[in-house]
Amino acid sequence: MAIIERPTETPDVTNRGTRPAPKASTNYGYLRRPVETTGWRSWAFTVDHKKIGIMYGAVAMFFFILGGLEAALIRLQLAGPNGTILSADKYNQMFTMHATTMVFLFVMPMAAAFANYFIPLQIGARDVAFPRLNALSLWVFVFGGVFLNTSWFLGGGADGGWFMYAPNSSVPFSPTNGVDFWGLGLQITGIASLVGAINLIVTVLNMRAPGMSMMKMPIFTWMAFVVQMLLLFAIPVITVALFLLMFQRSFGAQFFSVEAGADPLLWQHLFWIFGHPEVYILVLPSFGIISEVLPVFSKKPLFGYPFVVFSGAAIGFVGWGVWAHHMFASGLGPVSVAVFSVATMAIAVPTGVKIINWTLTLWGGKLTFTTAMLFAVGLIVQFTIGGLSGVTHAVAPSDTQQTDTYYIVAHFHYVIFGGAVLGLFSGFYYWWPKVFGKLLSESLGKWNFWLMIAGMNLTFGPMHIIGLQGQPRRMYRWTEFRAGQGFFNLGFWNLVATIGTFVLGVGILFFLVNIWVTHRPNSKTPPAPADPWDARSLEWITSSPPKEYNFARTPQVSALDEFFHRKYEDVGEGDKHEYVQKMTGEEVIQFEEDNADPNIHLPAPSYWPMVLALALPVMAYGVIYNTLLIVAGGAIATMAMFGWALEPADAEASDFDPPVEGDETSKELSNV
Amino acid sequence: MAVSYIDIGPLFLPVLLGLMVVKFFMVVLYFMHIKFDNKLFGRLFYIGLGLAVFVYAAALSTFQFFAG
Amino acid sequence: MSDSLITETVKDAVEIVKDHADDVHVHDVHAGDDHSGDHGGHHTSLGLSNTKLAMWLFLGSECLLFGGLISTYMLYRNRHSENLGPDQLWDIPFTSATSFVLLTSSLTMVLAVSAANRKDLRNAKIYLSVTALLGGLFLAGQIYEFTVFYREGLGFTTSLFSSSFFTLTGFHGVHVSIGIIMLVALIGMLSKEKVSGDDAEAVEMVGLYWHFVDIVWIIIFTVIYLIEFIK
Numbered sequence: 029m030a031i032i033e034r035p036t037e038t039p040d041v042t043n044r045g046t047r048p049a050p051k052a053s054t055n056y057g058y059l060r061r062p063v064e065t066t067g068w069r070s071w072a073f074t075v076d077h078k079k080i081g082i083m084y085g086a087v088a089m090f091f092f093i094l095g096g097l098e099a100a101l102i103r104l105q106l107a108g109p110n111g112t113i114l115s116a117d118k119y120n121q122m123f124t125m126h127a128t129t130m131v132f133l134f135v136m137p138m139a140a141a142f143a144n145y146f147i148p149l150q151i152g153a154r155d156v157a158f159p160r161l162n163a164l165s166l167w168v169f170v171f172g173g174v175f176l177n178t179s180w181f182l183g184g185g186a187d188g189g190w191f192m193y194a195p196n197s198s199v200p201f202s203p204t205n206g207v208d209f210w211g212l213g214l215q216i217t218g219i220a221s222l223v224g225a226i227n228l229i230v231t232v233l234n235m236r237a238p239g240m241s242m243m244k245m246p247i248f249t250w251m252a253f254v255v256q257m258l259l260l261f262a263i264p265v266i267t268v269a270l271f272l273l274m275f276q277r278s279f280g281a282q283f284f285s286v287e288a289g290a291d292p293l294l295w296q297h298l299f300w301i302f303g304h305p306e307v308y309i310l311v312l313p314s315f316g317i318i319s320e321v322l323p324v325f326s327k328k329p330l331f332g333y334p335f336v337v338f339s340g341a342a343i344g345f346v347g348w349g350v351w352a353h354h355m356f357a358s359g360l361g362p363v364s365v366a367v368f369s370v371a372t373m374a375i376a377v378p379t380g381v382k383i384i385n386w387t388l389t390l391w392g393g394k395l396t397f398t399t400a401m402l403f404a405v406g407l408i409v410q411f412t413i414g415g416l417s418g419v420t421h422a423v424a425p426s427d428t429q430q431t432d433t434y435y436i437v438a439h440f441h442y443v444i445f446g447g448a449v450l451g452l453f454s455g456f457y458y459w460w461p462k463v464f465g466k467l468l469s470e471s472l473g474k475w476n477f478w479l480m481i482a483g484m485n486l487t488f489g490p491m492h493i494i495g496l497q498g499q500p501r502r503m504y505r506w507t508e509f510r511a512g513q514g515f516f517n518l519g520f521w522n523l524v525a526t527i528g529t530f531v532l533g534v535g536i537l538f539f540l541v542n543i544w545v546t547h548r549p550n551s552k553t554p555p556a557p558a559d560p561w562d563a564r565s566l567e568w569i570t571s572s573p574p575k576e577y578n579f580a581r582t583p584q585v586s587a588l589d590e591f592f593h594r595k596y597e598d599v600g601e602g603d604k605h606e607y608v609q610k611m612t613g614e615e616v617i618q619f620e621e622d623n624a625d626p627n628i629h630l631p632a633p634s635y636w637p638m639v640l641a642l643a644l645p646v647m648a649y650g651v652i653y654n655t656l657l658i659v660a661g662g663a664i665a666t667m668a669m670f671g672w673a674l675e676p677a678d679a680e681a682s683d684f685d686p687p688v689e690g691d692e693t694s695k696e697l698s699n700v
Numbered sequence: 701m702a703v704s705y706i707d708i709g710p711l712f713l714p715v716l717l718g719l720m721v722v723k724f725f726m727v728v729l730y731f732m733h734i735k736f737d738n739k740l741f742g743r744l745f746y747i748g749l750g751l752a753v754f755v756y757a758a759a760l761s762t763f764q765f766f767a768g
Numbered sequence: 769m770s771d772s773l774i775t776e777t778v779k780d781a782v783e784i785v786k787d788h789a790d791d792v793h794v795h796d797v798h799a800g801d802d803h804s805g806d807h808g809g810h811h812t813s814l815g816l817s818n819t820k821l822a823m824w825l826f827l828g829s830e831c832l833l834f835g836g837l838i839s840t841y842m843l844y845r846n847r848h849s850e851n852l853g854p855d856q857l858w859d860i861p862f863t864s865a866t867s868f869v870l871l872t873s874s875l876t877m878v879l880a881v882s883a884a885n886r887k888d889l890r891n892a893k894i895y896l897s898v899t900a901l902l903g904g905l906f907l908a909g910q911i912y913e914f915t916v917f918y919r920e921g922l923g924f925t926t927s928l929f930s931s932s933f934f935t936l937t938g939f940h941g942v943h944v945s946i947g948i949i950m951l952v953a954l955i956g957m958l959s960k961e962k963v964s965g966d967d968a969e970a971v972e973m974v975g976l977y978w979h980f981v982d983i984v985w986i987i988i989f990t991v992i993y994l995i996e997f998i999k
C-alpha cells in the first residue's frame with residue numbers, strides 16, 4: 029500500500045513536507061519502502077490483502093487455462109482409437125501436469141484468493157494479521173508455480189501421475205528431471221500454503237470486529253478457516269514425503285526402493301494422509317461460497333447455520349481418519365480395509381447434512397436465478413452425483429473393480445469440477461461487483477453457466493460408462509479391438525467425452541469474454557450499485573471496490589447477517605418474523621462513512637517478501653543443477669530475512685515522496 | 701559400555717516411554733507456559749500433537765509395526 | 769479467554785438453533801461486549817498476541833513434520849546390515865551427555881525469558897548467550913557423532929536405517945541451527961539502545977521455538993537411542 033493508505037480525509041496526513049525523497053542510506057541500510065500508489069510497483073510490493081487476493085486470482089486463472097489446455101490435449105488423444113497426438117511419454121506428462129496444475133496451481137490458490145480478499149472484509153478487519161507474510165505467500169506460490177512449469181522446457185514435465193507413487197517416481201523409472209521439478213515445486217507452493225494458513229487462522233481468531241463472535245462469522249469465513257486448519261496440519265505431511273523423494277532421487281537414499289528392502293507403501297501413506305484432507309481443502313471453500321450465495325438469492329437466512337458450521341468442522345476432523353481408502357487395492361490387509369471403509373462411509377454423513385441444509389435454504393424461498401445462483405445450484409446437483417459414485421467406492425470390494433479405471437476419473441471430476449470449480453465460478457459472479465465495482469453481464473453469464481454444465485456432463489458423464497467397461501485411466505491409447513458393441517461402445521463415448529471437453533472450453537471462454545466485455549476500455553457497463561444483490565454479510569458494508577482501509581470505521585457487529593439486520597427491521601410479533609426495510613444498503617454504507625474513524629493506520633509495502641520468495645526457486649534449481657545455486661539462494665534468503673527483520677512495520681515518514689511529517693509508527697498490525 | 705543400569709526386564713519399555721512423556725509435558729507445561737497461559741495456545745498445539753500421534757500410529761500399524 | 773471462545777461459540781450455536789427453529793434470525797445484541805469504545809490501536813478479538821498464536825500454530829504443524837520423520841525411522845530402524853546398526857554404533861554415554869547439554873539450554877532459555885520479562889536486559893543477554901553456546905555444543909556433539917559413524921562406514925546412503933537416521937537427526941540439527949541464529953539475532957537486537965516491549969515478546973517466541981526443538985529431542989533420544997537397550 030502506499031500514500032493512499034493514509035486516507036487523505038484523515039487529519040493527520042494533511043501536513044506534507046516538500047523535501048526530496050531521502051536516499052536508501054538514510055534508512056539504516058535497508059531499502060526505502062516502495063510506497064508508490066500507481067504502476068506495477070504498487071502491485072508487486074503491496075501488502076494489501078485485496079490486491080494480493082486479486083493477484084492470487086489472476087495467476088490461478090492463468091493456470092486454470094493452462095491445465096485446461098492440457099486436459100484438452102488428453103481428450104484429443106483419446107477421441108478415437110490409436111490416437112497419435114501425444115506419445116506415451118508426453119501423455120504421461122500431460123495427465124500428471126494437468127492434475128498438478130489444477131489442484132495445486134488453480135483450485136488451491138483460487139480458494140486462497142477468495143480467502144485473502146474476503147476474510148478480512150467479512151470479519152471487519154483492516155487487513156490480515158501479518159500483511160508482509162501474506163505477500164510472501166503470494167510470491168512463493170507464483171514463483172513455485174512458474175518453477176514447476178519450467179520443467180516443460182527443461183527435459184519434460186513430471187510423469188508419475190499426480191500422486192506420484194513410489195517406486196515409479198524413482199530415477200530408473202523416470203529419468204528426466206520432471207519429478208524433481210514436481211517435488212521441489214510442490215515443496216515451494218507448500219510453504220506458501222503453510223504460511224498463508226497460519227496467517228489466516230490468526231486473522232480469524234484474533235482480528236474480528238467488536239461483537240463478532242465465532243458464531244456470528246459469515247459462513248464463507250468459517251469454511252475457509254476450517255480449510256486453513258487442514259492445510260496447517262496436512263502440508264507438513266507431504267513435506268516429509270517430498271523430502272524423502274528428493275533424497276531418494278537427488279542424494280541416493282533408498283526410501284522407496286524395493287530392492288533395498290524398502291516399503292514403497294510408505295509413500296502412499298504419507299501422500300494420502302495429506303491427500304485426503306486435501307480434497308476437503310479443495311472443496312470446502314466452494315461450499316462456503318455457495319452457502320453465502322444461496323441465502324442471498326433465496327431471500328432467506330442459511331438454514332441451520334450452526335449445522336453447516338459444525339458439519340464443516342466435522343468433515344475437517346473425520347477427514348483425517350480415512351486416507352487409506354485410496355489404498356484399498358494395495359494389499360493393506362483385511363482389518364485396515366474394513367476400518368477405513370467404515371470410516372469413509374461415516375464421512376458421508378456430515379456432507380449429507382450440508383446438502384440438506386442447502387436444499388432447505390432454497391425451500392420456500394423467493395428464488396432469483398442469477399448466474400451466481402445458477403452456479404450454486406449447479407454445484408449441489410453435480411456434487412451430489414459425484415458423492416453418490418463416491419459411496420460406491422467406499423465399499424472396498426466394489427472399489428477393487430473400479431480402481432484405476434475411468435470410473436474414478438468420472439467420480440473425482442464430478443466432485444472436484446462439480447464441487448469446487450462451480451462454486452468458485454459462483455463466487456466470481458457474486459463478488460465481481462464487490463471486487464471490481466462492475467457487474468458481469470448476466471446474459472453472457474448464462475451462456476457461461478449452461479455451456480459449462482452441458483460440457484462437464486458430456487465430458488465426465490460418459491467416463492462412468494467407459495470406466496465400468498474397463499477402460500483404464502492413464503492409458504495413452506485404446507484400440508478398436510476391445511471397444512465393444514452397441515450402447516457400450518467405447519469409441520462412441522470417448523468421442524462424446526472429447527466433444528464435451530470443447531463445449532466446456534467454450535463455456536469457460538464465455539467467462540473470459542464476459543470479463544473483457546465488462547472492463548474493456550470503452551465498455552458501456554455502468555458502475556455496479558453498492559448493494560446489487562441485497563446481500564447479507566459484512567463485506568458489503570463498505571464501498572465497492574473497498575478503499576484500501578476496507579471500512580470507513582471498524583464495524584460494530586451485533587448479529588449474524590449483520591448487513592441484512594441493518595437494512596431490515598423485524599416487525600413481527602413473538603415467533604412470527606416479518607421484515608420491513610428501514611434503510612437501503614447505500615444508506616447503511618453512507619452512515620458508516622459519515623462516522624468514519626479519524627485515524628487509520630495501515631502497514632506499509634515492502635520489497636522483502638518478493639526477494640525472499642525469489643530465493644526459493646533459486647535454491648530449487650540448485651538441487652537439480654548445481655549446488656552453488658543452493659548457496660546463492662540461501663544467501664539471498666538470509667539477506668531478505670535480515671532486511672525484513674530490520675524493517676519497521678510502518679513506512680517511516682521519510683519513505684514518502686514527498687515525505688510526510690509526523691510520527692506514523694503505530695503498530696495496529698503486527699510487524700512480522 | 702561404561703554405563704550401568706538396573707535390569708527391569710519387560711518393564712523397561714513402558715517405564716522409558718513413561719519417563720519420556722513426563723519429561724515432554726514438563727517442558728510443555730512449565731517451560732513453555734502452557735499450564736499458565738491462555739488455554740487456546742495449548743489446544744492449538746495439542747490438536748497438532750494428537751493428530752500426529754493418531755495418523756502415524758495408524759499408518760505404522762498397517763505395517764504390522766506394533767504386532768511384532 | 770479461549771474457554772470463552774469455545775463456550776461462546778457453542779452457546780451461540782445453541783441459541784441460534786433454539787431461536788431460529790423457524791429458521792429466521794433475530795437481531796440479538798451480543799451480550800457482554802467487552803470491546804467498548806476505543807478500538808483503535810492494539811485491538812485483537814481474543815486479547816492475545818498475534819505472534820504468539822502464530823508460533824503455537826506453527827509448532828502444532830511441526831508435530832506432523834517430525835512425526836512423519838520419526839515414523840519413517842521407526843519403520844526402517846531394523847533395515848541395516850549385520851554390523852552397522854544401532855547396536856554397534858550408539859554411544860549412549862556420549863549422546864546422553866549432549867542430550868543433557870540441550871536440555872540444560874532449555875533451562876537457561878527459561879531464565880532468559882524471565883529476565884527479559886523483568887526488563888533485565890543484562891541478564892537476558894547473558895542467558896541467551898549461554899543458551900546459544902549450549903546449543904552450539906550440542907550441534908558440535910552431533911557433528912562429531914556423525915563423523916564417527918561415517919568413519920565406521922555409515923554413510924547417508926548405506927542402508928534404509930542410515931538414511932532415515934540421518935534425515936531425522938539432520939532435520940533436528942537444522943532446527944537447532946536456526947534456533948541458534950535466532951538467538952544470536954536476539955542478542956543483537958537487545959544490544960541496540962532502544963528496547964521495546966516487543967523485544968521481550970521476541971525473546972519469548974524464540975524461547976517457545978527453542979523448547980520445542982528440545983522436546984523433539986527428548987522423543988528422538990528415547991525412541992531412537994535408549995530403546996535399543998531392549999533385548
Ligand code: HEM
Pocket residue numbers: 095096099100102103123124126127128130131135188189190191437441444445449487500501502503529532
Ligand atoms: C477443464 C476441465 C477438465 C477436463 C476436461 C479434465 C479431464 C481429465 C482427464 C481426461 C483426465 C484423465 C487422464 C487419464 O487418466 O488418462 C483427468 C485427470 C485428472 N484431473 Fe482433470 N479435467 C478437468 C478439470 C480438472 C480439475 C478442475 C481438476 C482438479 C482441481 C482436475 C483434476 C484431475 C486429476 C487429479 C486427475 C488425475 C490425474 C492422474 O491420473 O494422475 N481436473 N482430467
Ligand SMILES: [Cu+2]
Pocket residue numbers: 303304307350351353354
Ligand atoms: Cu479420500
